[in-house]
Amino acid sequence: MSGFLVQVWRAFCRAVIFRLVSPSVDFVAFGGTIYVRPGVTLRAHNRAHEETHLDRQRQVGQWRWLWRYMTDKDFKLKEELAAFRAEIEAGGDIDFCAHYLSSGVYGFNLTEDEARRLLQK
Numbered sequence: 353m354s355g356f357l358v359q360v361w362r363a364f365c366r367a368v369i370f371r372l373v374s375p376s377v378d379f380v381a382f383g384g385t386i387y388v389r390p391g392v393t394l395r396a397h398n399r400a401h402e403e404t405h406l407d408r409q410r411q412v413g414q415w416r417w418l419w420r421y422m423t424d425k426d427f428k429l430k431e432e433l434a435a436f437r438a439e440i441e442a443g444g445d446i447d448f449c450a451h452y453l454s455s456g457v458y459g460f461n462l463t464e465d466e467a468r469r470l471l472q473k
């Protein structure tokens with residue numbers, strides 16, 4: 353595809369993705385691309401989180417990764433823990449990460465303290 357068509361395709365994906373996912377999600381990483389909600393800035397620690405998802409998708413296969421992420425809570429938790437640990441290592445705030453990880457966004461049955469303990473492991 354030409355550069356222009358790639359841009360149009362990504363804009364289309366971004367529009368669809370952010371209508372489908374929770375309003376509390378600002379970034380989605382899939383298929384080698386980090387989609388950023390319009391009006392939101394991707395900072396270095398956000399990029400570290402999303403790059404972790406992209407690396408794992410390359411290892412597992414992107415569609416297989418997506419299927420497991422959607423259907424297997426343990427897999428999803430493992431993937432998010434790896435991504436949030438990378439985020440913290442890149443300067444992200446552990447309190448924010450623990451709060452977000454334990455919020456309704458992911459549907460994990462975790463308290464903020466449990467999330468913080470898991471992130472520190």
Ligand SMILES: [Zn+2]
Binds near residue numbers: 401405431435
């Ligand atoms: Zn994530």
